[in-house]
Amino acid sequence: MWGASSGGNIALEAAQLLATPTVSWSGLNDLAGFMATHPDVVGKQLIIGADVKSKDIDQDGENQAYYKWLVDNLTANGQVPYETATIYDRLTPATKPVFIANSMTELVPVGEVATLMDRLITLGVGVETLVLPGGRHGEGYMADALPASIAFVIRVLDLRVAS
Structure with missing residues (x-):
C-alpha cells in the first residue's frame, strides 16, 4: 500500500487488513x-483551486485548523471514535514493514512519525524513516x-x- 497525507493514513490502515508492506508519506x-x-482549535477546510496540482500546494508548516478539519473528515466528525481511528493500538508483530516519510515542520507533526516508528520497533516490525528538512507535505517532497x-x-x- 502506498499513500500520502490522508492517503498515508488510509494506506497504513488497509495494509493492516491485507497484510502488506506500506509506504506512508x-x-x-x-x-x-x-x-x-487541540480541543479549542476550530477545524477549517483549506480551499484550493481545482486546477492546482497537489504537489504545488503550499503546505509549508503547521496548520492546526486544517489538520483538525482533516481529522473530522476521516472520522465522520467524531462518529468514529478518535481512538478507533488512530492506528497505534492495531499494529501487531504481524504488521508488514513500513516506510515513513515526513518533513520536519510540515502539516503533520514529525512527532507522529517518531511515535509510529517507536511502536513498530517495539513490535519487531521493520521500519524505515525518511525525515526531510523544511515543511513540504506529501507530494511536495516526491x-x-x-x-x-x-x-x-x-x-x-x-x-x-x-538488467
Missing part, C-alpha cells in the same frame, strides 16, 4: 492525540522521497530488477 496517524491536545520509497518496495517484496 505525511500520514495522519495520531488522530486521538491531536484531538486531545523527488526526494521517491527513490528511497521505490528501493524499500523492491527490497521488501524481493523484486528482481532485470
Whole structure:
C-alpha cells in the first residue's frame, strides 16, 4: 500500500487488513492525540483551486485548523471514535514493514512519525524513516522521497530488477 497525507493514513490502515508492506508519506496517524491536545482549535477546510496540482500546494508548516478539519473528515466528525481511528493500538508483530516519510515542520507533526516508528520497533516490525528538512507535505517532497520509497518496495517484496 502506498499513500500520502490522508492517503498515508488510509494506506497504513488497509495494509493492516491485507497484510502488506506500506509506504506512508505525511500520514495522519495520531488522530486521538491531536484531538486531545487541540480541543479549542476550530477545524477549517483549506480551499484550493481545482486546477492546482497537489504537489504545488503550499503546505509549508503547521496548520492546526486544517489538520483538525482533516481529522473530522476521516472520522465522520467524531462518529468514529478518535481512538478507533488512530492506528497505534492495531499494529501487531504481524504488521508488514513500513516506510515513513515526513518533513520536519510540515502539516503533520514529525512527532507522529517518531511515535509510529517507536511502536513498530517495539513490535519487531521493520521500519524505515525518511525525515526531510523544511515543511513540504506529501507530494511536495516526491523527488526526494521517491527513490528511497521505490528501493524499500523492491527490497521488501524481493523484486528482481532485470538488467
